[in-house]
Amino acid sequence: MEDRFHSQKGLTLVEVLVSIVLLAIILTSFISFFSQSALFTKSNDQKLDTMQTAQKIVNLVEIEITKQDLIDNLIINSLEQVIKTSLTKTELEGLIDDTIDPRYDVKVEISKNSPQNLLLFKIIVQDPTSAGNKSETYTYIRR
Numbered sequence: 548m549e550d551r552f553h554s555q556k557g558l559t560l561v562e563v564l565v566s567i568v569l570l571a572i573i574l575t576s577f578i579s580f581f582s583q584s585a586l587f588t589k590s591n592d593q594k595l596d597t598m599q600t601a602q603k604i605v606n607l608v609e610i611e612i613t614k615q616d617l618i619d620n621l622i623i624n625s626l627e628q629v630i631k632t633s634l635t636k637t638e639l640e641g642l643i644d645d646t647i648d649p650r651y652d653v654k655v656e657i658s659k660n661s662p663q664n665l666l667l668f669k670i671i672v673q674d675p676t677s678a679g680n681k682s683e684t685y686t687y688i689r690r
Contacts, residue, residue, distance in 0.1 A: 597682040607643040
């Protein structure tokens with residue numbers, strides 16, 4: 548038993564260097580995984596934010612815009628024929644009496660799509676800083 552504690556056996560410098568290199572390779576792969584994960588999470592957060600903004604606009608359009616608002620702003624006429632087929636962000640804010648997140652470009656396209664007096668509103672929300680970050684939402688409004 549005493550021989551065991553006094554022996555000169557141990558790790559050589561080569562073995563220590565090999566283990567450090569292997570550990571560095573493994574840690575590098577984990578670091579790249581976590582950085583990619585962070586980028587993916589950020590991208591998804593931006594997409595989710597544009598989708599939520601589009602859904603908020605849909606809810607405001609469904610609740611606040613009346614047929615008379617559309618007639619008064621020359622979007623439809625009294626026969627419910629679409630006169631103006633798109634709205635800018637400023638025009639939409641005037642109709643819904645609310646401000647839309649200033650970070651995004653918003654466009655609303657309107658079309659009469661069926662004989663049941665339904666108006667199709669297509670809401671497009673885009674982040675101008677990220678070309679791929681765009682959300683389109685549709686809603687029908689009976690007027």
